[in-house]
Amino acid sequence: MQGQTITTEIDNGVMTLTLNRPDRLNAFTRVMMDEMLAALDVADSDDAVRAIVVTGAGRGFCAGVDLDDPDAFTAAKLDPASTDAEAWDDPANRDMGGILALRLFNCLKPVIAAINGPSVGIGTTMQLPMGIRIASDKARFGFVFARRGIVPEAASSWFLPKIVGMSRALEWCYSGRVFGAEEALAGGLIRSIHSPDDLLPAAHAIAREIADNTAPVSIALTRQMMWRMAGADHPMRAHQIDSRAIVARSASADAAEGVASFLEKRTPVFPDRVSVEMPGFYPWWREPGWSVTSGSEAAR
Numbered sequence: 001m002q003g004q005t006i007t008t009e010i011d012n013g014v015m016t017l018t019l020n021r022p023d024r025l026n027a028f029t030r031v032m033m034d035e036m037l038a039a040l041d042v043a044d045s046d047d048a049v050r051a052i053v054v055t056g057a058g059r060g061f062c063a064g065v066d067l068d069d070p071d072a073f074t075a076a077k078l079d080p081a082s083t084d085a086e087a088w089d090d091p092a093n094r095d096m097g098g099i100l101a102l103r104l105f106n107c108l109k110p111v112i113a114a115i116n117g118p119s120v121g122i123g124t125t126m127q128l129p130m131g132i133r134i135a136s137d138k139a140r141f142g143f144v145f146a147r148r149g150i151v152p153e154a155a156s157s158w159f160l161p162k163i164v165g166m167s168r169a170l171e172w173c174y175s176g177r178v179f180g181a182e183e184a185l186a187g188g189l190i191r192s193i194h195s196p197d198d199l200l201p202a203a204h205a206i207a208r209e210i211a212d213n214t215a216p217v218s219i220a221l222t223r224q225m226m227w228r229m230a231g232a233d234h235p236m237r238a239h240q241i242d243s244r245a246i247v248a249r250s251a252s253a254d255a256a257e258g259v260a261s262f263l264e265k266r267t268p269v270f271p272d273r274v275s276v277e278m279p280g281f282y283p284w285w286r287e288p289g290w291s292v293t294s295g296s297e298a299a300r
Contacts, residue, residue, distance in 0.1 A: 001039065005032035007057075008039050013050040013211040014204060015043050015109075022058025027066035028122045033096045037103050044108045047273040050211035050219075052107070053203045054130060055114040061139065062123030065096070072096070097122040097154030104129040105155075105227055108220040108274050110210055114203035115139040116196065120178060125152065128159035131223065132206060133190045135181045136199045141189065147176035162230055164188045215254040215270040217277055221245055228285055241284060248279035 001008040007018045017039050019026035043049045056062055065072050078084070078093050091099055104111060104126070113127045115135040120142035127133050143160075145152050152160070152173055160169040168187045172179070184190045194202045210219065225245065229238040249255055254272045261268035284290060 001042075003031075003035040003039075005029060006035045006039060008042070010046070010049060012208075013048060014207045015039070015049045015052045016200075016204075017052060017054045019054070019056045019062055021066075022056075022060070024066060025060035025063035025118065026056045026058070026123070027063045027069075028072075028096070028126075029066045029069040030071040030096060033100050036100055040103055040107055045275060047216065047275050049109055050216060051207035052109050052111045053114055053200070053207055054111060055200060055203070056116050056119075058117070059138070060117040060123075061115045061119040062126065063118060064121030064123050064144070095153040097125055097156075100126055101129050101154040101156070101159070106224075108223070109216075110207075110219060110223060112203050112206055114199050115141075115181075115190070116199055118178075120144050121148075122154055125154035125156040125159075128154070128156055128163060129227075134192050134194060134199065134202055134206070135184060135190045136196045137181055137193050138196055139181045139184070139190075139193075140178050141180075141184050142176065142178035143173045144176045144178065146173065212267065215258065215268075215272065216274045217252070217254060217270075217272045217279075218249060220274050220278065221249070221282065224283070244281050244284070245279065248281065252277075 003020075005019070005021055007020050009016045009018075017036065019032065021027060021029075021032070040052075043052050078087055082088070087093060100122075110132065111130040113130040113133040115127065115133060117136065117138050118140040119127065120140070121144055124141045124143060143152055143156070160173070163169075164172075164187045172187075181190065181193045185193055192202070225238070225241055229241065232238055252272055254270045257268050257270055281287075
């Protein structure tokens with residue numbers, strides 16, 4: 001797929017989504033948001049896609065919001081003091097980064113960020129819900145919001161402390177400074193550092209390990225269980241979902257194949273598909289009485 005601001009390529013079960021405005025260091029626009037949302041919809045609906053790698057064209061990953069985009073700062077129609085939760089669910093009143101972050105949060109496929117160069121603002125916060133992040137030694141990161149007189153967006157106040165801890169998250173956001181890959185690695189923001197030439201091969205190797213050896217329905221469930229249980233007020237809530245998932249998955253054709261392939265010492269060929277064979281209790285967070293959080297419909 002060749003969009004105005006991104007490209008996507010699907011090869012052997014892996015979708016590579018490339019932010020493609022290299023002349024602007026892949027600065028984020030509303031069109032880019034829309035095209036990324038559409039690409040994620042394609043990935044979720046295509047059972048042939050087993051993992052997604054997100055990277056940037058040229059020397060940058062994403063230089064933040066494009067300040068020349070006339071639609072980038074569309075003002076909400078609400079008074080910020082409004083307590084109308086349903087109105088704040090309306091995309092017209094929500095920040096672009098948060099709309100993308102929640103779509104990534106809801107994605108059924110594992111997402112791997114391959115950060116090839118500088119990223120600041122939304123360029124960094126969009127990485128947080130991607131799950132696995134690796135970086136080039138040329139990568140830079142910056143939660144620069146306070147230096148621009150604004151605050152972190154893209155639900156990063158929820159994601160960032162869970163990934164790096166509260167103290168580190170506050171330090172990076174208080175200072176707003178740009179830092180390198182070594183500091184990002186030490187802080188737990190990224191998994192590993194690679195030379196520029198090795199970055200995409202390393203990302204695809206992670207994707208291949210997932211695609212070649214794991215059950216897609218199990219991966220989709222695991223992804224949602226991990227993220228959604230991060231807000232649970234007691235481990236019993238996670239235990240309840242674990243138990244339901246174990247019962248459902250143990251009776252599946254995937255489980256039979258997993259055991260058979262192990263005993264036969266061969267690579268598994270899992271038959272269940274995410275598009276039609278998610279267990280009946282999914283999505284459990286929409287059930288009446290489910291109260292791990294008070295999250296609104298917008299997060300679903």
